[in-house]
Amino acid sequence: MSLVLVLPIIIPMLSGVLTLLAFRSRIAQRAVSMAGSVALALAAVLLLAEVAEAGIRVDRIGNWPAPYGITLVADLFSAVMIVLTALIGAAVAFYSLVSIDQRRETFGYHPLFQFLIMGVCGAFLTGDLFNLYVWFEVMLMSSFVLMALGAERRQMEGAIKYVTLNLLSSALFLAALGLLYGTAGTLNMADLARKFATLTTPESQGLVTTLGMLFLVAFGIKAGLFPMFFWLPASYHTPPAAVSAVFSGLLTKVGVYALIRVFTLIFIHDAALVQTVLLVIAGLTMVTGVLGAVAQYDFRRLLSFHIVSQIGYALMGLGIGSALALGGAVYFIFHVSVSKAALFLVSGLTQRLHGTYDLKQLGGLYRSQPVLALLFLVPALSLAGLPPLSGFFAKLSLVRAGLEAGQYLSVAVALGVSLLTLFSMIKIWVEAFWKPLPETGVTVAVPIREWLPPLVLLAAVAIGLGLGAGPAFALASRAGAQLLDPAAYIAAVLPEVR
Amino acid sequence: MNSLILQTTTRYLMPLLLLFSIFLFGRGHNEPGGGFVAGLVAAAPFALYSIAYGAPAARRVLRLDPRGFIGLGLLLIVLAGLLGAGSGQPFLSGLWGYVPVPGLGAVDLGTPVLFDLGVYLGVFGVTLTIILAMEEAD
Secondary structure (H helix, E strand, O other), X not given: OOOOOOHHHHHXXXXXXXXXXXXXXXXXXXXXXXXXXXXXXXXHHHHHHHHHHHOOEEEEXXXXXXXXXXXXXXXXXXXXXXXXXXXXHHHHHHHHHHHOOHHHHHOOHHHHHHHHHHHHHHHHHEOEHHHHHHHHHHHHHHHHHHHHOOOOHHHHHHHHHHHHHHHHHHHHHHHHHHHHHXXXXXXXXXXXXXXXXOOOOHHHHHHHHHHHXXXXXXXXXHHOOOOOOOHHHHHOOOOOHHHHHHHHHHXXXXXXXXXXXXXXXXXXXOHHHHHHHHHHHHHHHHHHHHHHHHOOOEHHHHHHHHHHHHHHHHHHHHHHOOXXXXXXXXXXXXHHHHHHHHHXXXXXXXXXXXXXXXXXXXXXXXXXXXXXXXHHHHHHHHHHXXXXXXXXXXXXXXXXXXXXXOOHHHHHHHHHHHHHHHHHHHHHHHHHHHOXXXXXXXXXXXXXXXXXXXXXXXXXXXXXXHHOHHHHHHHHHHHHXXXXXXXXXXXXXXXXXX | OOOHHHHHHXXXXXXXXXXXXXXXXXXXXXXXXXXXXXXXXXXXXXXXXXXXXXXXXXXXXXXXXXXXXXXXXXXXXXXXXXXXHHOOOOOOOOOEXXXXXXXXXXEEEEHHHXXXXXXXXXXXXXHHHHHHHHHHHO
């Protein structure tokens, strides 16, 4: 049995352990963190290559047969998400070297970061709902401490909201798991899908749909869906920019991943009702998120509201539910995570240069830092959906899927929100880059050269995804088609059951 | 705190509690017990010591920083998993074999014992990290 499925979990775990053992030496911690990030990226690409070639890969941890033991399952969607995790993890780990202060580093920033990445990878790979809960907790524990690390007053305020709402969501998730286990007697995803495929009576279907809605609420809080998103813009702007970037790039996406997984594999019976609910929520999420963003004058709060708005697009893909839409959602999640993480990293750099995130106090960056301005424009325009950047193709596929399915209202909302997204990106551009620096603004002279490589990496991915949209989208479509075929997933995990 | 009674009892209790934690660890093989409780019980005497003599003294007795114990424990867990994977089976598969121990004959040992030892050290380290940090916060 090859280790290829376990490596994305073991590598960050080992990096975390080694940084923990080397807590006295900042240099050793940094070296381990770098090496671990690079190794994880290699392992992720290896996994994607293997899954793309050989189909769904399954690993039975501890040699316990499914559905009794815990299975790790990697289909294309999981593998793509692992690659995304490794990419954002590496970019942020490199950015952290220059941006995280010494105090945070000595208090365990690097081990926590690695354990966070481990939790995210585990959540993407597990084939068991209870195990998913455990990975959520691993991820949340690390994120709680990363959020509060440094103990600034603002951070504490954000952390309290973040922790409370996420604990509530975990409690709901756990309660839903208990009910589900009581109903089906298993929590293995493939086994659940198999058992629920043979439901006949309307009563039992109603029960399963109700359980599905419980999961929608639990995952919806984590993903930041309307009307449960308010913890997100209240907290994401408080920790250091590197932490905001990794949270925005990965944590809400785990919630979306979980939603897509359970609503394409397990709760697929009452499709008409579920898809209507999802589409309504998706539309409201898009609109409220972007309206919140337009009103903000804090760089990172504006971006935080955008995270919410963009989650709506991914959910719209799930709500439409065709192979094209799901493929579009996969492509969209990848694109938006990369662009959003890049924008948060840019915001951290502007803060370093001018000492504030307040857009009114910023200005003149186009003249003083033209490279930075370019590195802002690429992800910003990509997010707004301008060709030939990745966002254009992501939105194009979702809009096309919506038109094919006759969901004209959702398409109209998505297009309108796109326009507002462009508007708010232009607002940042005008305030921070174009207008002259206000007289009250301060400038700190710092060399920014070593801050740029992670930004260049992410911008390059945003451009590459757009220019190479053909092959990238072909892969995403295959992932979408795979999601629509639960039978293949079940056959891969439970080969002996027919 | 500076109480003669507490300081004296702590000195007598420490070896007893540590022995008891080793007993619990071994018993967990087939009966209630195991690495988790044993790690908690092993942390208790050091917590007592830090109350009786102060946190700096407890750190001196420990020699290694509690965070190091967490790292060591997790390292053992990964090692136990990789040993299983090294034999061509999935990650974390249990490997069993008879290991000759002088004086006891052949002992049935396996990678789960190593895993459990990792849990033991991890729980020990986490508990003491928290307790000592709180001792020092006052």
